[in-house]
Amino acid sequence: MNTVSPSRTAQSASTSAPASTSAPEATARPRTDWRLRFGVLSLIWGFSFLLIKVGTSSYAPFQVTLGRLVFGTAVLAAAMAVKRERLPRGARTWGHMAVAAFFLNAAPFSLFAYAELTVPSTLAGICNATSPLWGMVLSLVALSEDRPSRVRFAGLGLGFLGVLTVLGAWQGFHGIDATGTAMALLASLCYPIGWIYVRRTLSGTGNSHLAMTGTQLFLATVQLAVVTPLFTSFPTHFTLVPLLAVAALGALGTGVAVLIQYGLVAEVGPTTAQMVTYFIPVIATAAGVAILGESIAWTTPVGAVIVLAGAALTQVRPKS
Numbered sequence: 001m002n003t004v005s006p007s008r009t010a011q012s013a014s015t016s017a018p019a020s021t022s023a024p025e026a027t028a029r030p031r032t033d034w035r036l037r038f039g040v041l042s043l044i045w046g047f048s049f050l051l052i053k054v055g056t057s058s059y060a061p062f063q064v065t066l067g068r069l070v071f072g073t074a075v076l077a078a079a080m081a082v083k084r085e086r087l088p089r090g091a092r093t094w095g096h097m098a099v100a101a102f103f104l105n106a107a108p109f110s111l112f113a114y115a116e117l118t119v120p121s122t123l124a125g126i127c128n129a130t131s132p133l134w135g136m137v138l139s140l141v142a143l144s145e146d147r148p149s150r151v152r153f154a155g156l157g158l159g160f161l162g163v164l165t166v167l168g169a170w171q172g173f174h175g176i177d178a179t180g181t182a183m184a185l186l187a188s189l190c191y192p193i194g195w196i197y198v199r200r201t202l203s204g205t206g207n208s209h210l211a212m213t214g215t216q217l218f219l220a221t222v223q224l225a226v227v228t229p230l231f232t233s234f235p236t237h238f239t240l241v242p243l244l245a246v247a248a249l250g251a252l253g254t255g256v257a258v259l260i261q262y263g264l265v266a267e268v269g270p271t272t273a274q275m276v277t278y279f280i281p282v283i284a285t286a287a288g289v290a291i292l293g294e295s296i297a298w299t300t301p302v303g304a305v306i307v308l309a310g311a312a313l314t315q316v317r318p319k320s
Helices: 034-055 061-083 091-115 121-128 131-142 150-167 178-201 209-231 240-268 270-278 280-290 299-314
Strands: none
Touching: 034 061, 034 091, 034 121, 034 240, 034 270, 034 280, 061 091, 061 209, 061 240, 091 121, 091 178, 091 209, 121 150, 121 178, 121 280, 121 299, 131 150, 131 178, 131 299, 150 299, 209 240, 240 270, 270 280, 270 299, 280 299
């Protein structure tokens, strides 16, 4: 559920943070070891699917997404105020950022929320891991300079074989809600679409990661603020635990997580930082089973391992 500055199209992940569009700024070396922050980031994004499930138990999916964006935007706005960051300028830049906000935030966040009405959080977490696979497919069409090797093609095939394994295709997808699964997979497809768009339109704007991301989240919030009243009614009461889940999903999973991620990218580089993607479905599955009591067949963990192996292979680059 994450995105980082896309030095390559298939830069992965989740479900959750907006893409950045400029090179990492030079920052002082953090006191906390990067491995600890990497682990915290994995936990935050891994638990995001559980929080979505809890939130949608009492609130409509659009309401969960809107709340998530409001809390996430508030965190980044506070960070921008502390660092005295200025908003990007130019109508053209804001227009491109509005499109990026739709594909990287508004659409996937909403799709995952709707998907989890009918599919387990474990399955949603695994579907999220297919983003690098979709990214490679799209890069063949949209980025002529990004031609994959045989190893990456093998990873693509292996990854989608893993998806079929998770879904138990040979059993006729028995027990799997087709609509919910399709929404989760479509959500994971939105991320590489957004990354490619950002790479083509917003690279090298000169604005900081924080300013671009904060603005992008704000624009996604505006989009959901317009859409949500059209499809939902105002809640008659506010259930505490689901409300806290939405707040945590936004403040931690969308706000704080972005700040941690940018620190990792600046310190260890995007290649290492993006490895968090491969821990998300593991944590999401463990959380869904242990806390929500979701049941899984043997096809789920086996298929998840295959998906992750395929996704990892799609990221292999030939040595220069």
